[in-house]
Amino acid sequence: MARDSTMEVDEKNTSALDKTGDVTNNGEESQMTYEELVSLCAPIAQPMASRRLTKQIYKLLRKIQAGGLRKDCCFFGTKAVMKTLRQNTKKGFLVIAGDVSPIDLISHIPVFAEEKDIPYVYVPSQDDLAAAVATNATMCVFVVDHEAVAKYYNACLEEIKSMPAPVS
Structure with missing residues (x-):
């Protein structure tokens, strides 16, 4: 009996997920397009990484x-x-999620990065950023060069530096 009741709870949770659109009937997560993700970003999320740069990051x-x-x-x-930016001992670039809510959680980071001359870019999805670094949730990532990933790092850094500065 107890086993049947837990199965009923699991079935209820699954149906709730199906209604929100987070999980399809096959158990796969539904994917939003790049344009849909960008439309959900905060207005201050500039410069926004292009689709290609987002994939590279x-x-x-x-x-x-x-x-x-x-x-x-x-x-x-x-x-x-913020600790890494304050210490100012490492050179790299900053990746910030553009769909963070409330935006006050990260609104101070780009200003601080500009003061320290650290290049930064916004990506459209906090969830995808967290998945890329294998965490549950993260709003920003500071990436430092390493010889093992120098080719990928340099490609991203060049494209971030070539992006136009945000208009203030």
Whole structure:
């Protein structure tokens, strides 16, 4: 009997997920297009990474994660990123999720990065950013160069630096 009641609870949870659109009938997550994700971003999320740059950044972060370099060249979370920016000992670039709500959680980070001359870019999805660094949720990531991922890092850094500065 107890087993049947837990199965009923699981069936209720699954149906609730189906109604929200987070999970389809096959158990796969539904994917939004790049344009839909950008439309959900905050108005201050400028410069926004292009679709191609977003994929390159996620690929770089997955390579860092797969290579076991996360502690060496990847700082994620608001607290760790601000600490790294304040210390000003590491050179790299900053990736910020554009769909963070409330935006006050990250609104101070781009200003601080501009003061320290650190290039930064927004990506459209907080969930995808967190998945790339294998965490549950993260709003920003500071990426530092490492010889194991230098090719991917340099490609991302060049494109971020070539982006136009945000209009203030």
